[in-house]
Amino acid sequence: MTALLDVRDLVTVFPSGGRDLRAVDEVSFSVNRGEVLGLVGESGSGKSVTGFSLMGLVDAPGRIASGQILFDGDDLAKASPEAMRSLRGRRIAMVFQDPMMTLNPVLRIGTQMTETLHAHERIGKPEARARARDALAQVGIPSPEERLDAYPHEFSGGMRQRVAIAIALLHRPDLIIADEPTTALDVTIQSQIISEFQALTERQGTAVIWITHDLAIVSGLADRIAVMYGGRIVETGPIAEVLTAPKHPYTRGLIRSVPSENSRGARLAQIPGVTPSLAHMPQGCAFRSRCQRADAACAQRPGAYGSDSCWHRCFHPHEEALT
Amino acid sequence: MITNLIRRGIQALFVIFAMTLIVFVGVNVIGNPVDILINPDLNQAERLRVMQNLGLDQPLWRQYLSFLAGLAEGDFGDSFVYGRPALGVILERLPATLELALAAMVIAIVVGLPLGLYAGLYPDRLSSKLIMTGSILGFSLPTFWVGLMFILLFAVQLGWLPSNGRGETAGAWSFLTGDGLRHLILPALNLALFKTSLILRLTRAGVQEVIAQDFVKFARAKGLLERRVVLVHILKNLMIPVVTIIGLEFGSLIAFSVVTESIFGWPGMGKLIIDSINLLDRPVIVAYLMMMVVLFVTLNFVIDICYTLLDPRVRLDGKG
Numbered sequence: 001m002t003a004l005l006d007v008r009d010l011v012t013v014f015p016s017g018g019r020d021l022r023a024v025d026e027v028s029f030s031v032n033r034g035e036v037l038g039l040v041g042e043s044g045s046g047k048s049v050t051g052f053s054l055m056g057l058v059d060a061p062g063r064i065a066s067g068q069i070l071f072d073g074d075d076l077a078k079a080s081p082e083a084m085r086s087l088r089g090r091r092i093a094m095v096f097q098d099p100m101m102t103l104n105p106v107l108r109i110g111t112q113m114t115e116t117l118h119a120h121e122r123i124g125k126p127e128a129r130a131r132a133r134d135a136l137a138q139v140g141i142p143s144p145e146e147r148l149d150a151y152p153h154e155f156s157g158g159m160r161q162r163v164a165i166a167i168a169l170l171h172r173p174d175l176i177i178a179d180e181p182t183t184a185l186d187v188t189i190q191s192q193i194i195s196e197f198q199a200l201t202e203r204q205g206t207a208v209i210w211i212t213h214d215l216a217i218v219s220g221l222a223d224r225i226a227v228m229y230g231g232r233i234v235e236t237g238p239i240a241e242v243l244t245a246p247k248h249p250y251t252r253g254l255i256r257s258v259p260s261e262n263s264r265g266a267r268l269a270q271i272p273g274v275t276p277s278l279a280h281m282p283q284g285c286a287f288r289s290r291c292q293r294a295d296a297a298c299a300q301r302p303g304a305y306g307s308d309s310c311w312h313r314c315f316h317p318h319e320e321a322l323t
Numbered sequence: 324m325i326t327n328l329i330r331r332g333i334q335a336l337f338v339i340f341a342m343t344l345i346v347f348v349g350v351n352v353i354g355n356p357v358d359i360l361i362n363p364d365l366n367q368a369e370r371l372r373v374m375q376n377l378g379l380d381q382p383l384w385r386q387y388l389s390f391l392a393g394l395a396e397g398d399f400g401d402s403f404v405y406g407r408p409a410l411g412v413i414l415e416r417l418p419a420t421l422e423l424a425l426a427a428m429v430i431a432i433v434v435g436l437p438l439g440l441y442a443g444l445y446p447d448r449l450s451s452k453l454i455m456t457g458s459i460l461g462f463s464l465p466t467f468w469v470g471l472m473f474i475l476l477f478a479v480q481l482g483w484l485p486s487n488g489r490g491e492t493a494g495a496w497s498f499l500t501g502d503g504l505r506h507l508i509l510p511a512l513n514l515a516l517f518k519t520s521l522i523l524r525l526t527r528a529g530v531q532e533v534i535a536q537d538f539v540k541f542a543r544a545k546g547l548l549e550r551r552v553v554l555v556h557i558l559k560n561l562m563i564p565v566v567t568i569i570g571l572e573f574g575s576l577i578a579f580s581v582v583t584e585s586i587f588g589w590p591g592m593g594k595l596i597i598d599s600i601n602l603l604d605r606p607v608i609v610a611y612l613m614m615m616v617v618l619f620v621t622l623n624f625v626i627d628i629c630y631t632l633l634d635p636r637v638r639l640d641g642k643g
Contacts, residue, residue: 057543093544102537104559106559106633106634107559115547116545116547120546151636
């Protein structure tokens with residue numbers, strides 16, 4: 001089976017001070033139909049830019065410099081703006097991080113939903129409205145008919161994120177890119193929305209790229225995981241495999257820094273140092289400045305070691321499982 | 324809404340009251356109207372009679388009280404110069420000023436808004452940079468100089484357009500006749516230049532602020548046509564500050580177009596008020612300024628109503 005999405009050596013750059021800084025640096029991954037990929041990394045690791053690159057929505061002057069984004073066989077990196085527009089919202093949808101900012105404050109919810117339908121289909125107003133209403137009901141918004149006429153400020157954050165999810169699901173897309181959609185929400189609302197989102201995408205057979213820094217969310221949600229650091233994917237594989245036996249020191253550090261019940265009272269492990277900025281990314285392995293296992297070999301760029309579906313980029317991988 | 328209206332009305336009354344006081348005292352300090360209005364050759368008895376006619380023989384506080392008494396009956400007093408009710412003298416000039424202000428505002432919006440939108444959406448293009456440079460000129464060149472240059476170029480050198488007066492009028496309006504319209508063009512352009520630059524720069528700044536917001540990116544992520552993203556999602560959000568400026572600038576066009584009206588011999592209210600100040604025609608000055616207070620209060624109210632139409636989060640309920 002060919003993958004729904006096959007990203008190969010994607011490079012997205014932002015020009016700065018006369019040179020191109022690589023926010024996304026030769027990233028390769030694939031997503032099958034109906035599959036959930038967790039894209040994990042710290043702030044500034046390039047995970048959001050990766051998401052926007054897939055949508056063709058990288059903010060100027062940033063641009064995709066090279067690589068392929070094969071979506072159902074077509075290379076999106078070379079698609080025309082109009083082709084991308086027609087794809088966005090219809091076959092690839094996106095849910096953003098901050099629900100307070102994603103809906104236009106001066107337009108009614110109904111308008112913001114039906115305009116999405118009108119952008120891709122020739123349908124009448126009553127039909128568009130009916131579909132928008134059903135979509136609201138689907139994400140658990142009470143009295144959807146009246147809520148269509150409400151404005152975003154009349155909704156809570158959780159409700160707004162439900163509206164955003166309803167908009168993303170309107171056209172039954174093949175792929176949804178969820179860019180930390182629950183980070184800005186209360187924990188209780190978070191789990192509700194995650195489970196509803198999961199149920200809806202499973203029912204529609206939608207593939208999901210769930211971008212997050214929260215390993216706990218990904219562990220319950222994703223089929224596979226890709227860990228990003230410094231614009232590169234440092235480790236990827238089936239979720240259980242990567243979480244129980246992470247090979248890359250960075251993945252290991254990330255997992256160790258999640259508080260868990262059996263480490264109560266113990267000092268939380270942390271990764272020393274901070275994520276280097278794009279302008280000061282070390283040559284070779286980007287993580288070597290913070291890595292305890294780094295040596296002279298790490299000044300070379302590590303290749304991908306392992307199998308096609310499960311690999312890491314490290315010269316000194318951990319072989320043992322996490323205890 | 325109603326409480327809001329009443330509250331503004333009361334505020335306006337206070338401002339009007341304060342202003343009549345200032346004008347009465349101010350005109351009195353500047354000079355004695357009698358010295359300007361009365362023929363110096365008249366003898367003392369005739370002089371006294373004229374003063375009694377105008378009520379200028381009374382002490383200032385008594386003049387003020389009788390003015391207030393007249394005001395209660397809707398009488399603003401007679402102009403010292405024209406010998407007719409001051410309000411009537413002003414209202415005669417209103418259409419001329421109104422059509423000039425309106426024409427200038429329409430030009431400013433029709434030109435400034437699209438250019439500002441363009442310059443905001445494509446800030447790196449050469450054309451945008453030219454537009455922004457042009458707007459700095461429009462901003463900083465003095466109105467009187469531009470007016471004179473217009474006359475020099477279009478009226479004197481090229482002879483395309485008339486430079487003085489309103490031309491033929493239909494009723495009180497000159498834009499209804501071809502000749503009147505030709506007379507309107509130069510003064511309207513002259514007035515519009517500054518306002519165009521203002522609206523243009525404000526729109527551009529608004530675009531750049533709104534375009535960076537998540538909801539614009541989300542609108543694009545929904546696959547909307549770029550046209551809709553710009554004309555609905557961006558434009559509606561940036562109109563709030565622009566509407567404020569349009570409203571206030573329209574008020575200032577009506578009230579303070581003195582320079583342009585003088586240069587182009589446009590018989591509007593601005594010219595009238597300057598003449599009245601020169602002649603210390605107090606009733607006209609007072610009535611004019613009172614009208615302007617009412618005008619600005621009304622405009623502010625209209626602007627607030629526009630807010631509620633543009634932004635659902637704004638509500639006009641007596642509070643706030």
